[in-house]
Amino acid sequence: MIRESQPVENGAVLPATIASAAGDGELREFVERSLGVPVDELRREPLAETTSFPCEILRARRGEQTVELFFKDFGRCRLPRESDEGSVREMEVYRRVLDPRLGAPRHLGSIREAGRAWLLLEHVRGAGLAKVDPPAWRAAAAWPARLQACEPPSDSTLVVHDGAHFLAIGAEAVRNVALVELVLDRPFQRALKEYEWAAEWLADQPRVLVHGSYRRDNILVEPGSEAPRIAPIDWEHAALGSVLYDMAFLTTNHTRERAEELLGLFRAAAAEHGRSVPDGEEAWELVVTLRMHRLLRSLARAVAWSYSRETVEHMVALAGPLGSELREARARRLRERVVVPGLPANGAEPHPALRAWRELGHEVGDSAHVEGLQGGYFGRRVVYRLGAIGPGGMPVVAKRCQPKTVDVERFAYDELLPRLGVSSARRLGWLGAGTSCWIFLEDVGTRRIVQADEAERLLGLAWLARMHLASSRIAEHAHALPDRGPRGYQRLLTETRETLQSGLSSPELNDVTRALLTTVIARCELVERGWERITATCVGMPAVYVHGDFRPKNLFVQESAGGLVLRVIDWEYSGWGVPAVDLGSIMKEFGQQSELAGYREAIEPLAPGRDEAELWRWVLAGRVMRATASLHWERTGVLYPYPDKSVRNMNTYSGAMERAFLALGEARGETEGP
Numbered sequence: 188m189i190r191e192s193q194p195v196e197n198g199a200v201l202p203a204t205i206a207s208a209a210g211d212g213e214l215r216e217f218v219e220r221s222l223g224v225p226v227d228e229l230r231r232e233p234l235a236e237t238t239s240f241p242c243e244i245l246r247a248r249r250g251e252q253t254v255e256l257f258f259k260d261f262g263r264c265r266l267p268r269e270s271d272e273g274s275v276r277e278m279e280v281y282r283r284v285l286d287p288r289l290g291a292p293r294h295l296g297s298i299r300e301a302g303r304a305w306l307l308l309e310h311v312r313g314a315g316l317a318k319v320d321p322p323a324w325r326a327a328a329a330w331p332a333r334l335q336a337c338e339p340p341s342d343s344t345l346v347v348h349d350g351a352h353f354l355a356i357g358a359e360a361v362r363n364v365a366l367v368e369l370v371l372d373r374p375f376q377r378a379l380k381e382y383e384w385a386a387e388w389l390a391d392q393p394r395v396l397v398h399g400s401y402r403r404d405n406i407l408v409e410p411g412s413e414a415p416r417i418a419p420i421d422w423e424h425a426a427l428g429s430v431l432y433d434m435a436f437l438t439t440n441h442t443r444e445r446a447e448e449l450l451g452l453f454r455a456a457a458a459e460h461g462r463s464v465p466d467g468e469e470a471w472e473l474v475v476t477l478r479m480h481r482l483l484r485s486l487a488r489a490v491a492w493s494y495s496r497e498t499v500e501h502m503v504a505l506a507g508p509l510g511s512e513l514r515e516a517r518a519r520r521l522r523e524r525v526v527v528p529g530l531p532a533n534g535a536e537p538h539p540a541l542r543a544w545r546e547l548g549h550e551v552g553d554s555a556h557v558e559g560l561q562g563g564y565f566g567r568r569v570v571y572r573l574g575a576i577g578p579g580g581m582p583v584v585a586k587r588c589q590p591k592t593v594d595v596e597r598f599a600y601d602e603l604l605p606r607l608g609v610s611s612a613r614r615l616g617w618l619g620a621g622t623s624c625w626i627f628l629e630d631v632g633t634r635r636i637v638q639a640d641e642a643e644r645l646l647g648l649a650w651l652a653r654m655h656l657a658s659s660r661i662a663e664h665a666h667a668l669p670d671r672g673p674r675g676y677q678r679l680l681t682e683t684r685e686t687l688q689s690g691l692s693s694p695e696l697n698d699v700t701r702a703l704l705t706t707v708i709a710r711c712e713l714v715e716r717g718w719e720r721i722t723a724t725c726v727g728m729p730a731v732y733v734h735g736d737f738r739p740k741n742l743f744v745q746e747s748a749g750g751l752v753l754r755v756i757d758w759e760y761s762g763w764g765v766p767a768v769d770l771g772s773i774m775k776e777f778g779q780q781s782e783l784a785g786y787r788e789a790i791e792p793l794a795p796g797r798d799e800a801e802l803w804r805w806v807l808a809g810r811v812m813r814a815t816a817s818l819h820w821e822r823t824g825v826l827y828p829y830p831d832k833s834v835r836n837m838n839t840y841s842g843a844m845e846r847a848f849l850a851l852g853e854a855r856g857e858t859e860g861p
Contacts, residue, residue: 209260209305218247218256221296221307225249231258240274244310255312257292261304273423275299276344278306280422284339284396290330290416292407311418313409323408323415328449330417331433332456335395339427348394348428353386353480359487366490366824367499369832375503378510382483385476385513387539392429392473395462399424401433430457430464435477446474468520475513482506490827540571540585543625547616551576572630577615582630584612592759593617593624595669599758600628603664603732607657609650611755631754636742639777643751645785647742647773650753652789655766658731659793664763671733671764673725676812677718679819684711687837690825700831703838710841711818714811714848724808724851728765729793735760737772760816766790770802771809771847778806800854807851814844 209217215229228248233241245256261274281294292308299305316327339345346352357379365372398405398419409416426432434453438446454464465473482505489499538557545551556574570586577583588596600614613629636643669675687708690696696704714721734741734755741757774782780803787802817840824833 209258209303214245214258217296217298217305218245218307222247222254245307255310256295257308257310259306259308261299261306272344274304276346276425277421277423278304279344280425281306281308284337284343284345284425285422286337289333289337290418291422292418292420311407311409311416311420313407313416313418316403316406316408319408319415323417324449325452326415327403327406327408327417327437328434328452329456330419331398331401331437332453332460332462334398334433335430335457335462336460337396339396345396346399346424346426346428348390348397348426348432350387350390353390354383356480356483356487357383357386360483360489363486363489364499364503366827367494367829368496371500371503375506378503378506379479381510381514381517382476382479384538385472385517386480389429389473389476389480394427395430397426397428397432398422398436399426399428399432401436402439403437406437429473429477430462431470431473432477435474436481438474439478439481443471447471450474468516472513472516472520475509475516479506479509479513482509496829538571540573540587540625543618544573544576544583544585544616544627546618547627549576549616577627577629581613581615583615584628584630586626586628588624588626588759590619590624593619593626595761596626596758599761603661603761604758606660607654607732609654609657609755610752611758628756631743631756632745634744636739636744636753638739638773638775641778641782643744644773644778645782646744646751646753647737648770648782648786649789650755651737651766651769651773652786654734655729655731655769656790656793658729661732662730665730668732669735669760669762671735671760671762671768672730673718673722673765673808673812675762675764676768676815677715677721680711680715680718680815683815683818683822684708684715686822687711687825690830693825693830695827695830696825696834697831700834703834704825704830707818707834707837707841710845714815714844717848717852720848720851720855720857721808721811724804724855725765725767727794728767728805729790730763731766731793733762733764733766733768734758734772735762735764735768737769738775742773765805767805767809768812769809770806771811771813774806775810775813775843804851804854807847807854810847811844811851814840814847818844 211229211231214231215226218229219225226247226249228246230246230248232244232246234243241260243258243260245258247254247256261278278297278299281292282297285291285294287293292311294306294308296307297305316323361372361376361379364375400421400423401419405419405421407418407420409418429435431450434450438449441449450464450466450470454466457464464470482502486499486502488494489502494502540557541551541555555576557571569588570584573583573585575582597614597617600611604611612631615627615629617627618625636647638644687704691701691704691708736757736759737755741755743754743756745752745754770783770786780799783799783802783806787797787799791797818837821833821836821840824830824836
């Protein structure tokens with residue numbers, strides 16, 4: 188089996204294919220080869236453009252007999268797509284997976300060579316399920332049970348609905364919503380609060396063969412003398428998934444009463460094939476979860492398929508009630524569930540964070556609770572507070588993030604920070620599990636440093652001085668750490684400017700946004716041309732280990748017998764660089780030159796003979812680097828539809844970068860610009 192390809196990074200998709208239609212001669216040759224006999228005449232009737240790929244009804248006459256065929260040209264996609272896997276999968280399902288007795292259109296021939304991807308099927312003379320009477324709906328509800336009795340070949344290319352699949356779809360949906368309209372991101376993620384947990388539970392269910400898009404539009408019904416023939420079409424989403432997957436799609440927009448009626452018919456048919464199906468509140472929770480997944484799958488292609496802003500807003504609005512229904516369905520299921528030994532007293536499955544903590548060999552007692560702190564869902568960084576479940580009742584925070592992030596932070600917490608002797612959160616464990624990588628830390632509380640408070644800025648500067656001074660102890664690791672020096676940030680600025688210039692021609696930009704983007708690019712060019720000013724300022728700075736994101740959101744303050752103690756978290760942007768990076772972060776908007784006296788005195792052994800004026804220049808250079816990093820993080824927003832919000836953000840960041848750059852020039856006594 189292969190898993191469905193992950194969404195391409197930065198939203199890259201294959202464009203809609205512009206290719207010539209199949210010629211009459213080559214199409215006739217294909218039909219004759221598929222049927223195994225010559226034909227006297229082949230007539231073609233293109234169907235209306237209601238699908239992604241051009242389709243035709245072919246009438247092949249041989250003597251007095253005429254056969255109607257269905258032809259699909261996968262080589263001429265009308266819409267952008269992430270890959271050709273869907274078309275490959277559909278051709279394979281018809282050719283190798285479906286039992287002819289199921290009633291689906293019979294496979295007659297297919298080719299995939301020399302730029303051609305053609306599929307030839309029996310033409311089913313039937314109406315869509317939406318246009319037929321109730322007996323057909325009953326037959327359609329029972330049909331997935333027959334499909335699930337099939338055993339697909341072990342080497343088929345079916346999608347596998349595992350945790351990685353659900354997380355990838357969800358992450359792409361979240362990214363697309365934010366790209367279309369950032370203001371929708373927060374309410375959308377609120378609606379998904381219960382879904383991620385439910386999706387992981389769903390991924391643990393037994394898997395069977397499913398159609399993958401069993402909607403009424405994809406179900407043809409051909410009347411029969413005894414029972415109607417159910418002939419599902421469009422198999423590009425065929426998969427190994429939940430036993431209720433197809434029923435969730437079939438019952439979308441039905442009331443629960445009507446859906447339960449159809450589910451009962453399906454459940455009875457499954458029993459005839461020796462398969463049990465969840466019932467009651469468990470079944471309904473699965474159905475609602477799968478309905479949410481269906482919505483996310485549509486949103487995951489919002490940018491590639493150029494959904495309008497109104498369409499996305501409507502779909503996000505649908506997510507809210509689904510999220511509430513999912514929460515209520517879970518509550519009802521837990522109330523009726525029999526408690527199983529080893530599970531929490533209320534019978535609930537452990538939250539993924541608690542389950543990961545348990546996998547590390549720790550107990551989850553009654554004091555455990557899960558509180559979301561920050562971040563997004565579906566593989567993006569997300570942080571939970573878990574309660575006092577650590578060693579000796581220590582409060583624990585769980586952070587789920589990408590594997591590379593876990594590796595960087597684990598190296599910092601395990602190898603570097605203990606040797607530096609600075610106060611930070613204590614790492615309690617980590618778990619690498621594919622896309623769900625966890626790092627567990629001591630909970631350092633809720634009080635962050637107040638950047639506008641001089642005393643607390645001085646606390647941060649004193650902490651930085653201790654870390655920077657101690658960096659000589661870990662100098663042997665410098666080669667293995669990311670470059671956080673002037674050259675590293677110069678590369679980020681160049682990448683940013685090139686990306687923005689490529690986005691300047693985007694038709695998605697209106698006149699106001701294009702003017703703002705032009706200003707941002709001009710500021711980038713100004714600083715890039717004069718980067719020697721940053722480099723010269725950094726000459727003579729000591730090489731040190733830097734946090735890289737030394738902002739208030741990562742700086743927590745705790746009371747102790749000796750006064751306030753700073754506890755620092757989030758080391759994913761740490762590296763080997765110059766003090767300017769961290770100084771420019773803690774003094775990003777506030778502070779004055781005199782505050783640097785304590786820092787200067789503390790690092791005297793590392794950088795002798797420096798005065799506060801020189802260190803202030805370090806701060807200004809660090810502000811430039813800090814703004815450069817922010818621009819780099821935001822830059823790809825110009826490549827997608829609805830770039831307005833990203834451009835406005837970059838206008839703010841580039842303005843801060845330009846002001847710091849010009850102030851640095853004045854501090855250096857440079858009267859001329861670069």
